[in-house]
Amino acid sequence: MKAVTLNAYGTPEVLEVTEQPMPVPAPHEVIVKVQAVGVNYADLLVRQGIYPFIPQFPAVLPGEVSGTIAQTGTEVQHLQPGQRVTGYAPAGYAAYTAIPAAGLTLLPDRIAPAAGLLTHSLTAQHLLEQTSGYRSVVITAAAGGVGSQAVQLAKIKGVPQIIALTGSEAKQAYVRSLGATHAINYRDTDWLRQLTDIAGPQGVDLILDATGGDTPAQLLSVLAANGTLIVYGNSSGHPTSINPQELIMKSARIVGSTVYNIPPAQRQEWSDYLVNLIATGQLQAQINSYPFTDAARAHSDMANRRNTGRTVLSFPE
Numbered sequence: 001m002k003a004v005t006l007n008a009y010g011t012p013e014v015l016e017v018t019e020q021p022m023p024v025p026a027p028h029e030v031i032v033k034v035q036a037v038g039v040n041y042a043d044l045l046v047r048q049g050i051y052p053f054i055p056q057f058p059a060v061l062p063g064e065v066s067g068t069i070a071q072t073g074t075e076v077q078h079l080q081p082g083q084r085v086t087g088y089a090p091a092g093y094a095a096y097t098a099i100p101a102a103g104l105t106l107l108p109d110r111i112a113p114a115a116g117l118l119t120h121s122l123t124a125q126h127l128l129e130q131t132s133g134y135r136s137v138v139i140t141a142a143a144g145g146v147g148s149q150a151v152q153l154a155k156i157k158g159v160p161q162i163i164a165l166t167g168s169e170a171k172q173a174y175v176r177s178l179g180a181t182h183a184i185n186y187r188d189t190d191w192l193r194q195l196t197d198i199a200g201p202q203g204v205d206l207i208l209d210a211t212g213g214d215t216p217a218q219l220l221s222v223l224a225a226n227g228t229l230i231v232y233g234n235s236s237g238h239p240t241s242i243n244p245q246e247l248i249m250k251s252a253r254i255v256g257s258t259v260y261n262i263p264p265a266q267r268q269e270w271s272d273y274l275v276n277l278i279a280t281g282q283l284q285a286q287i288n289s290y291p292f293t294d295a296a297r298a299h300s301d302m303a304n305r306r307n308t309g310r311t312v313l314s315f316p317e
């Protein structure tokens with residue numbers, strides 16, 4: 001079977017399409033015939049060898065997949081071949097991949113493979129549930145995978161003010177179409193003044209930052225009293241420096257967050273909720289699909305901020 005493999009850390013060109021042996025399921029695993037791989041920003045960090053979990057060489061790149069169960073392990077009772085599923089696979093960039101059965105979510109037939117990839121929406125749901133009663137939210141990288149889901153989920157939750165920060169005019173238009181009440185291009189030199197004007201004297205209750213660098217410290221200036229800044233990514237690749245003294249007079253808090261820490265029962269509940277939203281058309285993803293043989297180009301486009309919505313690698317039927 002074909003897979004996208006890594007024999008050295010580095011630029012997108014280190015990704016190679018190679019022939020690999022078919023995976024064999026351990027007793028509690030299933031083999032999924034992969035139709036779509038969701039390219040998450042973390043995959044770029046794994047490829048560069050700068051993520052907390054990095055594979056040993058030679059490696060099939062890990063990733064989230066959606067597809068059809070081809071085979072079940074001897075101890076798997078509740079799943080059958082032919083069922084449609086999504087989940088995270090330790091060797092996901094492949095035509096067939098082994099996944100622990102407990103980590104899979106069933107997908108109804110009416111959800112297309114790329115639409116059923118849940119990592120971005122689960123991350124967004126987790127972020128938006130970490131505080132309550134907020135009336136305004138700022139979302140950075142709002143046109144991206146997680147960001148575009150966060151804008152829609154905030155709208156579904158009825159958050160009155162959804163302020164989306166993005167890196168281009170086209171992305172501004174896109175996030176407005178998703179329900180952002182305000183869209184700012186944070187490549188404008190006066191983006192922080194624009195944001196301050198929109199936030200008004202009361203400030204913003206919740207800020208979700210995925211970009212790191214100088215941005216979180218700048219965003220702190222618009223955080224409301226008792227507000228929450230959640231730091232969950234660093235796509236700029238630059239270190240962040242924040243003075244905690246600035247939190248004192250606002251009684252504000254800064255929180256780190258990872259989708260990996262959602263307890264299993266909560267993950268299941270939210271996955272079911274999100275699958276229902278997707279199936280009923282209330283939650284959508286703009287899909288940018290690349291053949292799996294173009295994995296390097298997909299990574300390069302994301303690294304160069306040319307991506308909008310969800311980036312997906314497709315495997316032939």
Ligand SMILES: NC(=O)c1ccc[n+]([C@@H]2O[C@H](COP(=O)([O-])OP(=O)(O)OC[C@H]3O[C@@H](n4cnc5c(N)ncnc54)[C@H](OP(=O)(O)O)[C@@H]3O)[C@@H](O)[C@H]2O)c1
Nearest residue numbers: 040041144145146166167210232233234235236258259305
């Ligand atoms: N903690 C968690 O559980 C968790 C889970 C999933 C993802 N994440 C993190 O969330 C972030 C978003 O992930 P994603 O998969 O949805 O990716 P994404 O947002 O679709 O793609 C990355 C985006 O980051 C923005 N960006 C800003 N500065 C950048 C720079 N210097 N270089 C490249 N991109 C830059 C770009 O959007 P603009 O052009 O609009 O700025 C770019 O499109 C990543 O940092 C990822 O690691 C965290």
